[in-house]
Amino acid sequence: xxxxxRRTSDTPRRKYSDDEINDIYxxxxxxxxxxxxxxxxxxxxxxxxxxxxxxxxxxGSAFLRSVSGNYDGALLAIQTAxxxxxxxxxxxxxxxxxxxTVGDVSTAGTYLGEVGEAIEQGKVANQNVIRFYKMQLARxxxxxx
Amino acid sequence: MSGTIGxxxxxxxxxxxxxxxxxxxxxxxLETLVSSLYARQExxxxxxxxxxxxxxxxxxAVEAAMLRQILDWLSEKPGEGE
Numbered sequence: 001x002x003x004x005x006r007r008t009s010d011t012p013r014r015k016y017s018d019d020e021i022n023d024i025y026x027x028x029x030x031x032x033x034x035x036x037x038x039x040x041x042x043x044x045x046x047x048x049x050x051x052x053x054x055x056x057x058x059x060g061s062a063f064l065r066s067v068s069g070n071y072d073g074a075l076l077a078i079q080t081a082x083x084x085x086x087x088x089x090x091x092x093x094x095x096x097x098x099x100x101t102v103g104d105v106s107t108a109g110t111y112l113g114e115v116g117e118a119i120e121q122g123k124v125a126n127q128n129v130i131r132f133y134k135m136q137l138a139r140x141x142x143x144x145x
Numbered sequence: 146m147s148g149t150i151g152x153x154x155x156x157x158x159x160x161x162x163x164x165x166x167x168x169x170x171x172x173x174x175l176e177t178l179v180s181s182l183y184a185r186q187e188x189x190x191x192x193x194x195x196x197x198x199x200x201x202x203x204x205x206a207v208e209a210a211m212l213r214q215i216l217d218w219l220s221e222k223p224g225e226g227e
Contacts, residue, residue: 019170019171019174020175020178020181021170022169022170022171023169023170023171023172023174023175023178024170024175024211024215025167025169025170026168026169026170026171026172026175027169027172027175027215027218028169029166029168029169030172032163032166033156033160033163039214039218042210042211042213042214043211043214043215045207045210045211046207046208046210046211046212047211048207049204049207049208049211050208050211056166056167056169059165059166059167060166063162063163063166066162090165090166090167093165094162094165097162128157128161128164128165129165131157131161132157132161132162132164132165135161
């Protein structure tokens with residue numbers, strides 16, 4: 001999920017272009033970064049409705065649900081994102097993080113393995129992905145100690 | 146990895162989960178869409194009055210809330226961009 005790629009949403013009378021969807025998401029992400037979660041939620045939820053095939057907005061929703069403690073909701077959103085983009089290492093790491101939080105070590109281990117493999121194969125250029133992977137790997141390895 | 150001294154903070158250090166999110170589009174371009182967004186808002190509000198089922202009403206309400214937030218932000222912005 002290096003950059004948001006989506007097809008134009010084909011909702012009658014309410015078509016949103018790829019640019020519009022990406023720009024609205026950008027604003028939502030800005031609000032997440034500045035702590036304006038209620039405003040961000042309106043955008044991410046809106047994008048989930050008008051562009052249900054736009055994976056980044058599902059991850060945005062997953063972030064919001066995670067920070068509010070709605071882990072079941074976060075998992076649903078992440079799984080939706082991964083259905084749209086099964087190769088997304090960002091989505092996989094979101095799944096790892098939330099799975100570890102709810103104690104689903106098996107799922108976390110599985111997806112840590114997938115991301116680790118992708119990194120080893122040189123498929124990951126995003127340094128934040130690599131850093132986050134290392135962080136979650138350490139967390140996984142330290143569990144129960 | 147981390148920012149330089151005196152430079153902006155490394156976003157990953159502040160919020161790793163947030164730093165994983167893809168970047169997105171262009172806020173300046175969003176500013177040029179004011180007219181079409183208002184038109185969409187009117188369209189959605191009109192649809193909300195037409196629909197009879199709860200699910201459609203919910204979807205329209207969610208979209209309307211999204212558009213309202215964007216238009217509020219655009220109206221708050223001080224004149225020209227940064």
